[in-house]
Amino acid sequence: MKKICAVCNSVIEEKLVSGIKRNGKYYDVFFCRECRIGATLPVPSSEQLAQLYSSGNYRSTDGGRRFNPFIEFFINLSRLMRARRIERHVRRGRLLDIGCGRGLFLHTMRTRGWEVRGVEFSEETARSAAGAYGIDVRAGSPADWGFGAEEFDVVTISHVLEHVERPAEMMNECRRILKKGGLLVVAVPNISSLQASAGKGAWFHLDVPYHLSHFSEEGLSGLLKKHSFEIVNIRRFDLEYNPFGWVQTLLNMSGIERNLFYDLLRRRTSGGKRFSDFKTSDLILTFGLLPLYLPLCLLLSVFESSVLKRGGTIELYAVNR
Numbered sequence: 001m002k003k004i005c006a007v008c009n010s011v012i013e014e015k016l017v018s019g020i021k022r023n024g025k026y027y028d029v030f031f032c033r034e035c036r037i038g039a040t041l042p043v044p045s046s047e048q049l050a051q052l053y054s055s056g057n058y059r060s061t062d063g064g065r066r067f068n069p070f071i072e073f074f075i076n077l078s079r080l081m082r083a084r085r086i087e088r089h090v091r092r093g094r095l096l097d098i099g100c101g102r103g104l105f106l107h108t109m110r111t112r113g114w115e116v117r118g119v120e121f122s123e124e125t126a127r128s129a130a131g132a133y134g135i136d137v138r139a140g141s142p143a144d145w146g147f148g149a150e151e152f153d154v155v156t157i158s159h160v161l162e163h164v165e166r167p168a169e170m171m172n173e174c175r176r177i178l179k180k181g182g183l184l185v186v187a188v189p190n191i192s193s194l195q196a197s198a199g200k201g202a203w204f205h206l207d208v209p210y211h212l213s214h215f216s217e218e219g220l221s222g223l224l225k226k227h228s229f230e231i232v233n234i235r236r237f238d239l240e241y242n243p244f245g246w247v248q249t250l251l252n253m254s255g256i257e258r259n260l261f262y263d264l265l266r267r268r269t270s271g272g273k274r275f276s277d278f279k280t281s282d283l284i285l286t287f288g289l290l291p292l293y294l295p296l297c298l299l300l301s302v303f304e305s306s307v308l309k310r311g312g313t314i315e316l317y318a319v320n321r
């Protein structure tokens with residue numbers, strides 16, 4: 001059977017990673033040479049996706065923390081830095097965050113004088129984000145949002161586009177609701193990064209089958225340009241995502257249960273695992289390797305993004321022309 005790219009409709013032949021087993025099912029990651037974007041195949045059905053999101057890592061209905069306070073501090077700092085980067089392009093105005101999760105970023109922006117809106121795919125997450133901060137958070141897909149043309153000065157979509165079933169359709173909607181000269185900020189994991197190439201199926205940010213598309217820098221820039229956006233800034237290093245991507249990838253490659261360290265960090269929340277759920281040998285190996293991996297991974301993530309220009313994640317700033 002021919003495999004067709006969901007972004008550009010070309011036939012895809014190149015297989016990047018094969019036989020990734022998740023919840024008893026096998027997935028492959030293919031790469032389209034035309035648009036330089038990868039795809040998870042087979043594509044999970046809408047029912048499978050709904051089921052995955054109602055139970056997995058992306059569930060965020062506790063309205064508050066998902067990690068311990070030290071890591072929450074880091075995440076908050078990273079939000080603040082993103083706010084300042086956006087304000088270098090647009091000083092104040094109306095901002096929409098697509099896939100706003102717990103609404104933390106929107107809350108930060110509102111306290112800085114922005115008028116904010118959010119959207120989330122699940123009704124439940126939208127309600128919990130709206131409840132936590134009293135922000136207008138709408139649910140569903142672009143057709144359900146009900147925003148008018150040229151309503152926003154800034155649209156952000158951070159680590160969300162790779163989850164979307166039809167990325168091109170999402171870019172059309174972003175262009176429609178953004179003012180002329182408005183700013184679009186898109187962040188995604190980078191399938192062409194060094195950590196992705198080294199880790200293959202063990203790469204932390206591959207996250208199949210949740211990630212349906214896998215963007216390279218060329219692929220994402222190409223998609224934005226096709227939708228009349230002009231790229232004004234590219235960031236290839238992110239303190240929140242890139243070093244951790246390396247740490248968890250190397251731990252996964254060391255024969256430890258997949259994403260054990262990540263699960264440990266988020267185990268406090270409801271549904272998270274308890275300490276006794278992990279194998280003792282895996283815990284010993286994890287804490288034995290961390291003193292070596294932490295400094296190494298900081299170096300590797302700086303090296304891949306600055307020297308190779310193949311950072312574990314990419315964040316593009318683009319203006320609607």
Ligand SMILES: [Zn+2]
Pocket residue numbers: 005006007008009010032033034035036037
């Ligand atoms: Zn394609």
